[in-house]
Amino acid sequence: MSRPHVSIEQATGADVEAVHALDDACFGVDAWSQESVRTALTGPHRHALLAHEGEELVGYAISMLGGDVLDLQRIAVAPGHRRSGLARVLFDRLCQEGAAGRAQRLMLEVSEANASGRAFYEACGLTEVARRPAYYRDGSAALVMELPLTPEDEDVVEAHLARERTDVAELAELAEREEWRDA
Numbered sequence: 001m002s003r004p005h006v007s008i009e010q011a012t013g014a015d016v017e018a019v020h021a022l023d024d025a026c027f028g029v030d031a032w033s034q035e036s037v038r039t040a041l042t043g044p045h046r047h048a049l050l051a052h053e054g055e056e057l058v059g060y061a062i063s064m065l066g067g068d069v070l071d072l073q074r075i076a077v078a079p080g081h082r083r084s085g086l087a088r089v090l091f092d093r094l095c096q097e098g099a100a101g102r103a104q105r106l107m108l109e110v111s112e113a114n115a116s117g118r119a120f121y122e123a124c125g126l127t128e129v130a131r132r133p134a135y136y137r138d139g140s141a142a143l144v145m146e147l148p149l150t151p152e153d154e155d156v157v158e159a160h161l162a163r164e165r166t167d168v169a170e171l172a173e174l175a176e177r178e179e180w181r182d183a
């Protein structure tokens with residue numbers, strides 16, 4: 001039996017419940033309330049992308065545009081789907097769409113204690129520009145990280161999107177092979 005393909009699309013108000021459930025599974029005590037998720041998906045200057053495998057929500061990335069800064073507020077992948085490049089696909093797509101708009105840099109805060117989040121952002125080329133001590137509820141510091149975004153011409157954006165379509169197809173193929181191997 002083949003596994004459904006991964007698709008990436010923009011979130012709408014209809015996705016609040018599913019994103020809230022996945023946020024809860026990924027962030028536990030730091031998960032957003034349902035109202036915060038609704039604002040994050042539908043509020044002004046927000047941009048949210050969802051990754052579905054078949055009907056299942058397996059990842060999401062939420063950003064907010066302020067001036068020329070794209071603030072990455074959340075990115076998460078369901079625990080059983082990690083380390084297969086899914087967050088990277090969401091991240092690249094968010095950056096391209098931000099750069100195609102008016103964003104000149106992407107910024108975010110990540111807890112110093114979040115080893116996987118930090119490793120992911122470093123792999124994406126972000127660099128630390130500031131540190132806010134005792135920022136989170138558990139007393140950990142926030143690292144402020146930044147990535148310049150270069151506006152690209154239409155051909156380059158299209159080439160990126162084509163590569164991502166291939167990435168998504170490859171992810172689905174990989175998932176299919178894994179299922180075949182596990183069977």
Ligand SMILES: CC(C)(COP(=O)(O)OP(=O)(O)OC[C@H]1O[C@@H](n2cnc3c(N)ncnc32)[C@H](O)[C@@H]1OP(=O)(O)O)[C@@H](O)C(=O)NCCC(=O)NCCS
Nearest residue numbers: 074075076077082083084085086087088116117119120123
């Ligand atoms: C961080 C997170 C989004 C990464 O998602 P993912 O789909 O597993 O990431 P990818 O597969 O796209 O990883 C791309 C690269 O990032 C790095 N990376 C990702 N997770 C890593 C980990 N746990 N340890 C070390 N490096 C990691 C690796 O270089 C990886 O490339 P590789 O697998 O070829 O080595 C995921 O672990 C998650 O949802 N964590 C909980 C939520 C969270 O902390 N989000 C970030 C703060 S908002």
